[in-house]
Amino acid sequence: MTEFSSALSVLSSGMRGQGQRLRHISENIANVDTPGYRRKTIEFRAAVEDGRRSGAIEAGPVQLKRGDLPRIYDSAHPMADAEGYYDGSNVELVTELADAREAQRSYEANLKMFEQVRRMSAELFGLLKR
Template identity: 85%
Template sequence: MAEFSSALTVLSSGMRGQGQRLRHISENIANVDTPGYRRKTIEFRETVEGGRRSGAIEAGPVRLSQAALPQVHDPAHPMANEDGYHDGSNVELVTELADAREAQRSYEANLKMFEQVRRMSSQLFDILKR
């Protein structure tokens, strides 16, 4: 039974992590045209319990992209310098959409496995009742 519980813990941590990743991707997409906005990313790391690797993950700290901000020429913009340029956003919409699709598919894969483990444990209980 501990194996089922452990599997559910690992799978639910994966779903939580991908949910956090999707939230940051959503923020990036929402700010694609925000001047000076830097793309946010997160990395995952495996959790350790009792000195042993658990297989579960947790999100690390949010990181801001250090890629150069593009210079946008718009003399009418309130943030424009004397030459008419201001910092744009370093968010690439195509990259964000690809990352969102990857996170969504990973979430769905974890969900399907979660449902399968739950179904297997339910069937095991039914067999043990007999």
Template identity: 70%
Template sequence: MAEFSDALRVLSSGMRSQGQRLRHISENVANADTPGYRRKVIDFVEMVQDGRRSGMVAPGDVRLDRTEPRRVHDPSHPMAGEDGFYDGSNVEIVTELADAREAQRSYEANLKMFEQVRRMSTSLMDILKR
């Protein structure tokens, strides 16, 4: 039975991490038109327990994408310089949509495996009760 609980822990860590990733992606999309906004990127780190690889992951540190922001020409904007340009955000909506789709599918795959492990565990318990 320990294998089932270990599998559930690994799968739930993946779902939590992808959920965190989706939150950052949604913040990026919401701020795509905010002047000076830098895209947030999150990496996953593998968790170690008792000096061994556990298979679980956790969200790592949030870092800001160092890509240069778009230069926007709008002389009437309050942040525009004398040349009429200001720094927009460095968020690319297409990239965010692709990242969101990847995170969503990874979350769904973990969820399906979670449900499968839970069903297998329940079936095993039913067999052992007989």
């Protein structure tokens, strides 16, 4: 039975990780027009238990996309400098939408496997009751 519980643990960690990724993507999309906003990303790493990789994942710290922010000319903008420019956001909507689709599909794949493992364990219990 430990195989079932470890499989469920691995799959739930994947679902948690993709959920966190989707939260950051939605923050990025919400702030696509926010001056000075930097794109947030997270990386996943293998979870370690008792000195061994467990197969599960854990999210690393939030990372901000580095580099120069685009300079936008709008002399009427309240954040514009004396020359009429302000720093824009480095979020690209097309990239965020592609990442969101990838995270959604990964989440759904983990969910389907989670349901399959749950069904298999229920059938095993049913066989053992006989």
